[in-house]
Amino acid sequence: MLKNNITFTLLFLGIGTLPLMTSAQGNSSDDGQETAVKSQPASSESTYKGGESGGPNLARDAGERRTPPWTNDSANINLKQPRTPYDEDLSEPYSADDFKVKPEWEKLFADHNRFSTTTGEELYHTMCQACHMVDGQGASGAGDYPSFVGDERLRTPFYAMDVILNGFRGMPGFREELTNQQIADVVNYLRTHFGNQLEADATADDVARVRH
Amino acid sequence: MTTSSFLTRRDLLTMIGKTAGAAAMYSAMSSMGFAKASTFTSELNLSGAPSGASVLILGAGLAGMTAAYEMRKAGYDVTILEYNRRPGGRCYSIHSGDTFTDLSGETQHCNFAPGNYINPGPWRIPYHHYGVLHYCKKFGVKLEPFIQLNYNAYVHSSKAFGGKPQRVREVLTDIHGYTSELLAKATNQAALDDVLTQEDADALLAQLDDWGHLTDNHKYQKSMKASAYRGYENWPAAGLMPKPSPSEPLDFKELLHSGLWGMLLDYFNTSYQHTMFEPAGGMEEIARGFAGEVGDLIEYGRQIVRIEQSDKEVTVHYIDPDNPDDVMTRTAGWCVCTIPLSVLSQIPVDVSPAMREAIAAVPYASSVKTGLEFKRRFWEQDESIFGGVSYTDLPIKAISYPMYDYFSDGPAVLLGAYTIDDATSFTMSSMPARERIALAVAYGKQIHPQYEKEFLSGVSWSWHLSPWSLGCYGLWTEQLREAHYDTLCEIDNRMVLAGEHCSYIPAWLEGAILSGMDASKRLHEKATATARARDA
Numbered sequence: 040m041l042k043n044n045i046t047f048t049l050l051f052l053g054i055g056t057l058p059l060m061t062s063a064q065g066n067s068s069d070d071g072q073e074t075a076v077k078s079q080p081a082s083s084e085s086t087y088k089g090g091e092s093g094g095p096n097l098a099r100d101a102g103e104r105r106t107p108p109w110t111n112d113s114a115n116i117n118l119k120q121p122r123t124p125y126d127e128d129l130s131e132p133y134s135a136d137d138f139k140v141k142p143e144w145e146k147l148f149a150d151h152n153r154f155s156t157t158t159g160e161e162l163y164h165t166m167c168q169a170c171h172m173v174d175g176q177g178a179s180g181a182g183d184y185p186s187f188v189g190d191e192r193l194r195t196p197f198y199a200m201d202v203i204l205n206g207f208r209g210m211p212g213f214r215e216e217l218t219n220q221q222i223a224d225v226v227n228y229l230r231t232h233f234g235n236q237l238e239a240d241a242t243a244d245d246v247a248r249v250r251h
Numbered sequence: 252m253t254t255s256s257f258l259t260r261r262d263l264l265t266m267i268g269k270t271a272g273a274a275a276m277y278s279a280m281s282s283m284g285f286a287k288a289s290t291f292t293s294e295l296n297l298s299g300a301p302s303g304a305s306v307l308i309l310g311a312g313l314a315g316m317t318a319a320y321e322m323r324k325a326g327y328d329v330t331i332l333e334y335n336r337r338p339g340g341r342c343y344s345i346h347s348g349d350t351f352t353d354l355s356g357e358t359q360h361c362n363f364a365p366g367n368y369i370n371p372g373p374w375r376i377p378y379h380h381y382g383v384l385h386y387c388k389k390f391g392v393k394l395e396p397f398i399q400l401n402y403n404a405y406v407h408s409s410k411a412f413g414g415k416p417q418r419v420r421e422v423l424t425d426i427h428g429y430t431s432e433l434l435a436k437a438t439n440q441a442a443l444d445d446v447l448t449q450e451d452a453d454a455l456l457a458q459l460d461d462w463g464h465l466t467d468n469h470k471y472q473k474s475m476k477a478s479a480y481r482g483y484e485n486w487p488a489a490g491l492m493p494k495p496s497p498s499e500p501l502d503f504k505e506l507l508h509s510g511l512w513g514m515l516l517d518y519f520n521t522s523y524q525h526t527m528f529e530p531a532g533g534m535e536e537i538a539r540g541f542a543g544e545v546g547d548l549i550e551y552g553r554q555i556v557r558i559e560q561s562d563k564e565v566t567v568h569y570i571d572p573d574n575p576d577d578v579m580t581r582t583a584g585w586c587v588c589t590i591p592l593s594v595l596s597q598i599p600v601d602v603s604p605a606m607r608e609a610i611a612a613v614p615y616a617s618s619v620k621t622g623l624e625f626k627r628r629f630w631e632q633d634e635s636i637f638g639g640v641s642y643t644d645l646p647i648k649a650i651s652y653p654m655y656d657y658f659s660d661g662p663a664v665l666l667g668a669y670t671i672d673d674a675t676s677f678t679m680s681s682m683p684a685r686e687r688i689a690l691a692v693a694y695g696k697q698i699h700p701q702y703e704k705e706f707l708s709g710v711s712w713s714w715h716l717s718p719w720s721l722g723c724y725g726l727w728t729e730q731l732r733e734a735h736y737d738t739l740c741e742i743d744n745r746m747v748l749a750g751e752h753c754s755y756i757p758a759w760l761e762g763a764i765l766s767g768m769d770a771s772k773r774l775h776e777k778a779t780a781t782a783r784a785r786d787a
Contacts, residue, residue, distance in 0.1 A: 137689040150674065151675040155674075169715050170354075172355055181334045181719045183597060208596045
C-alpha cells in the first residue's frame with residue numbers, strides 16, 4: 040500500500056512538472072499572430088481580446104489557457120464564494136475584553152520558532168490560512184495562492200507532505216517548524232475538508248519517509 | 252586548562268537563535284556576510300544608448316525606477332508597467348485616510364490623525380546604504396535620523412524580572428559589569444596564564460575595571476561608578492533635592508537566563524548601527540522622489556500575464572486587473588523585470604530552463620507589522636523614551652516609537668508589532684487585522700500599561716496578504732544562492748531581472764537600488780555591444 044502510494048507520488052510529481060515546461064514552450068509556439076508593430080524600434084503596443092484566436096487565451100477554460108498547474112484553477116474556477124467584508128467589523132470600537140490576552144494566543148505563540156497546535160484543523164487555521172485563506176480557496180492578486188477546494192493533487196498525501204516540508208515556488212517549507220505528526224495531521228485535514236472526500240490516512244511515518 | 256577556541260560561526264548562530272529568536276538571527280546573518288554590505292561606488296553615468304533603443308521595465312518599485320532613471324539618462328526610450336496604482340512597490344507608507352484591501356478580502360481604513368502614518372515595509376536606512384542615500388540626496392528626499400538604539404527604551408522578557416521591562420542602559424551595563432567581573436576572577440585565579448603574561452593580565456584587569464565599572468577588588472556591584480552608565484536611583488539634581496544615589500544591578504543569574512542579552516544584538520549589528528535615517532513623512536517619500544524623475548514613464552494598473560522574447564525584441568502581454576479580458580501587448584528591444592519571484596514564478600516567461608528554475612526556487616518570507624495610534628505620547632511624557640526600539644519575547648517582538656514631532660501634543664503612532672520569518676509571523680498573518688491590532692494592544696500593555704486607556708486605532712499589514720508581492724522578500728539560503736543566484740542575475744537574451752531578490756541585501760531598499768543599477772549597467776553594455784555587432 041505504502042509502496043504504491045510512493046510510486047504514485049513520483050508519477051504524480053513527474054506529471055505535475057510537465058505542464059510547467061510545456062506551458063512555456065507551448066506559449067511561444069502559438070505567438071506571432073498577435074502583432075506588436077515590429078518595425079518600430081521604440082516600444083510599441085497593441086490590444087486584443089482574450090479568447091480571440093491568436094492571443095494568449097485567457098478564457099475561463101483552464102485547459103485551453105494552459106493554466107499553470109500550481110494555480111489549480113482546473114479544480115475550482117467556478118467555486119469561488121464572495122467573502123464577507125470586514126468593514127463594519129473594523130469600525131466597531133474595541134472593548135476591554137478585546138485587549139485581554141486570549142488563552143488560545145498563549146497556546147499559539149508558546150514557541151516563536153515552531154507551530155504549537157496539534158490538530159490538523161488548528162494547524163491549518165494558524166499557518167496555512169495565512170495564504171490559502173479560511174475557506175481553503177486561496178486568493179488572487181498579481182499572482183495566486185492555490186485553492187484546496189476539490190484539489191486533485193491531494194489524491195495522494197505525499198504531494199502535500201513534500202510541499203509542506205520543502206516548500207514550493209514562493210511558499211517556504213516548514214520542515215523545521217513542524218513535526219512529522221503535525222504534517223500528517225494537516226495533510227489529513229486538507230484531504231477531508233474543502234470539498235475533498237479522501238481518506239485521512241497519512242501518518243507520521245509516511246512524513247518521515249518524505250522528509251529524508 | 253586549555254585555551255578555549257573562539258566560537259565558530261555556527262555556534263554563534265545557534266546561541267543567538269536560542270536566546271533571541273529569528274529576527275536577531277536574521278540580522279546576525281546579515282552581519283556575517285550572508286547579506287553583504289552595499290558595494291555602491293559612484294553614480295552610474297551611462298550614455299550612448301543605441302539609436303532608437305527601447306526598454307520595458309516591469310514594476311515601478313525602487314529597482315525599476317532606478318533602472319528607468321539611469322537608462323533614460325543614457326538615451327533609451329523607457330516605459331514602466333506597474334500593477335499598483337502608485338509608484339514604490341514595497342517602499343510604502345500607510346497614511347491617515349488610506350483604505351486598502353488585502354488578499355483575504357479584508358478592508359482597513361487608516362483612521363490615524365492627519366499627518367500620522369506607519370511604514371509597513373522598509374523603515375530604516377543604514378549610513379552605509381550608499382545607493383539609497385545617493386538617490387535621496389539627488390531627488391531631494393529629506394532624511395531624518397532614525398533612532399535604533401535608545402538607551403532608555405526597553406528590553407523585556409515576560410519570564411524574567413516579574414515581567415517588568417528593563418531599560419537598555421541597565422541591561423547593557425550589567426552585562427558588561429558581570430562579564431568583566433567573571434573575566435577578572437578567571438584572570439586572578441590564573442586560569443588564563445597560558446594565554447596571558449603577568450603584564451597582559453595587569454593590563455586586562457585595569458581595563459576590565461573601567462569597561463565593567465568594577466569597584467572594590469574587581470567586583471561588579473551597586474556603585475556610583477556603575478550608575479553613571481546604568482542610571483541612578485536618585486539622579487543628580489540641585490539644591491536640596493534628593494542626593495544622588497546609586498541603583499541596584501539586576502540579579503546576574505536571572506539576567507543570564509532572561510534572554511535579554513541576545514536582544515541587545517539588534518542594536519549593534521552593522522545593519523542597525525547609528526547613524527540610521529528615515530525619510531520625513533514616511534518611506535513613500537523615497538518612492539515619490541523617484542517618481543518625480545520617472546513618474547511620466549509609468550503606466551499603472553498593468554498586470555503582466557506573459558513575457559516573450561525573440562532575438563530582436565521582448566514582447567510583454569498585460570491586462571488591466573479591473574478589465575482582465577482585454578490583453579494588451581507591448582514590445583521593446585530590452586526588458587528589466589523587477590516582478591517579485593513569488594509572482595513571476597506564476598507567469599509564463601521565455602527564459603532558459605535554468606533561469607526558470609531559479610525564478611521558481613526562492614520562497615518568500617512572512618512579515619507582519621501593526622501600527623497603533625494613541626491619544627498622547629505617553630512613552631515620552633511618562634517614560635522619557637524619545638524614539639528608538641524596545642524588544643520583547645512577546646509575540647509582538649518589538650515596539651518602535653515615532654522619531655519625529657517629539658514633544659508634540661495630540662495623537663501619535665508607534666509600531667506596535669513586528670514579526671518576521673517565523674512561526675509567530677505566519678500565525679499572526681492567519682488572523683484578521685482586527686485581531687492582530689487587538690493582540691498588539693493586549694500584549695503591548697504588558698510593557699506600556701497606558702496602552703489600554705490611550706488607544707485610538709490601528710492598522711496591520713501582513714506581507715503574505717499583499718496582493719502585489721505575495722510575501723515580504725526573497726528568502727535566500729546559502730544553498731539556494733549557490734544553486735541559483737548567478738543564473739537569476741544573468742541577462743537572459745534581452746531580459747534581465749532586478750529587485751531585492753537579485754541582491755545580497757534582501758529585504759532592504761539598498762538591495763533593490765543596487766540591483767537596478769547593476770542590471771541597467773549590464774543591459775546597457777549588452778545593448779551597445781549588440782548594436783555595434785549589428786552595424787559592423
